Amino acid sequence: MTSKLMRDEPLLSVEGLTKHFTTSASVLGRKGTTTVRAVEDVSFEVRAGETLGLVGESGCGKSTTARLIVRLLEATAGRVVFDGIDISSLSRRAFRPLRRDIQMIFQDPYGSLNPRHTVGQIVGAPFAIQGTRGDKKGNVGELMARVGLNPEHYNRYPHEFSGGQRQRIGVARALALRPRLVVCDEPVSALDVSIQAQIINLLSELQADFELTYLFISHDLSVVRHVSDRVAVMYLGHIVELADAADLYGDPHHPYTEALLSAVPGQAHERERIVLRGDVPSPTDPPAGCPFHPRCPRAQALAGADGAPERCQTERPPLVGDGVRNVACWYPLVGESGQAGRATTASR
């Protein structure tokens, strides 16, 4: 989904974004704390008019990244630059006028709507908070119609709507102030498949109509591919690969991306399935070196007597590339070298 006005300059630029959560190590309050390294030195740009997909498994830091961008969380380090302004260093007061430009759609259409407010109140709240004048009821009704809700349902409560309709309410609320960037955090994950498509199509139409830029976060690789112009893959707080959607899906360069794609069930032309062994390590105690190396089929294929190549074990690979294709791997799957990693992996 690309709007007509897609340009190359970034609307949003994230530089070295880092978020550590510190928790007390013991419920008994003994000394010592643990640090959850949710997001580590993440940098990317979102161009005006495009959809950047952010994909990864649970705990990879994708939702934390979303919350840092809209400042529902404060970053430990790094900068978030929106339209040339560093919004991460602004005071809350100074940030408020910019909030209307950056909106968010949440996963859970049940939990993110106040059950005691009518749809009219929910969708109208942004107007009231931002002090927008004019015909509130008219504006809300227009918005409701645009997202496929019946404006006559202005006085109904969220529980009177189905899941898909509730997500439409969430979309209407996000669009009320005509934002420029919408951060969509798993917007269709809680919905049945037949309803998912309705919401995806709606988001796509709205992007064209309102010239929106999307940061689209999901664990569903097929959905991300469908909506995104470019895709970033996260693993354990890091971006491991960032490329145009077609390139990334057609020819993944990072072994994790390759494994992730091969795990998607129901593919007609079966890729060789790479079943990763073990679980994602805990972000409180991430592996040294490349965060993926303990599970990496490619590192195992290249392993010597000391296990994975030393570089994988000791040095974190930076995200490098020509700006179009970027990968964070010491031994990326490029050309024939990719086969080495594939040949030894378990296939179904």
Place this chain on the structure above:
Amino acid sequence: MPETSTARLLEVSDLAVHLPTRDGVVKAVDGISYTLNAGETLGIVGESGSGKSVSCLTVLGLINRDSAQISGRVIYDGSDLLEATESELRMVRGNEISMIFQDPFAGLHPLFSVGDQLVEAIRAHEDVKKRVARERVVELLHEVGIPQAAERFSSYPHEYSGGMQQRAMIAMALINNPRILIADEPTTALDVTVQAQILELIEKIKEELSIGVILVTHDLGVVRDVTQNVLVMYAGRIVEHGSTAAVFAEPKHPYTWGLMESIPLLEVETRDLRAIDGAPPSLIHLPTGCAFHPRCTQAFEGCDKARPELDQTEHHQAACHLARTDRDRIWQERRRRPADASR
């Protein structure tokens, strides 16, 4: 369904589960029939409220008979499970038919170690010494792919990752060598790479133990990968039933078409998704005639009158009023113009 000579494990006929509520009777399952053979994985696919889970719970006798009106027959091993007493059912559950659920953590007691819970499960069905049971559990944990099974025996559920919890639940389900495993959305709560591991494990178990597996899911991709036969359910009824290969190659019900056209595919770069309009109906006030007709793009006069039955003459069955030849033609046309923006 395709008749095979292999051992028939389960035969469900005309099963209906109606749940009276204050607002009216919820027709959660409304007359479904299917069979399951040894060595077969049968997929039951549908959206929330289609009746796929309730039908499985009923097979296991987990729907309270006092509060539900249950009719039909569930024949296992020559007897009707719907007629069985609670103590007979208890012997069937776990020993003969096991079930795993979407949320493995909810199935494990948080205050006992995983190993102790499995020992308890063995000793509930069998009179063996604790030490013997313990050895079996460690072996079983190892078999389902839990690393360092002996040490992991004493870990508590919260110390297991989601994937390992589901492995532990599978171990628990396998303890007494069941002949049927019912898996209700076993991988929905798991990440895609872990999902691949668990599906691989279920497949391996099915092959090695030659059991029958019923896999309930909303994910067509999972169905395509691991099942041999599939039931598509909508509003408590089976709308399509056939071999997985046939259903994916030539789906015969407009609802199945809609499901397939509304999921984005990994291989296809740009394709407009054809959403199914509207929402699933209330199970209290079902539409007259075919329950899908208000959302169906092909509905014609009469669809709102008589309820279509599965065309019993065929192996690959669908419940639709459209003539079979018309449906084949329409599907071919729809498939030829995948980028049609008919939404």
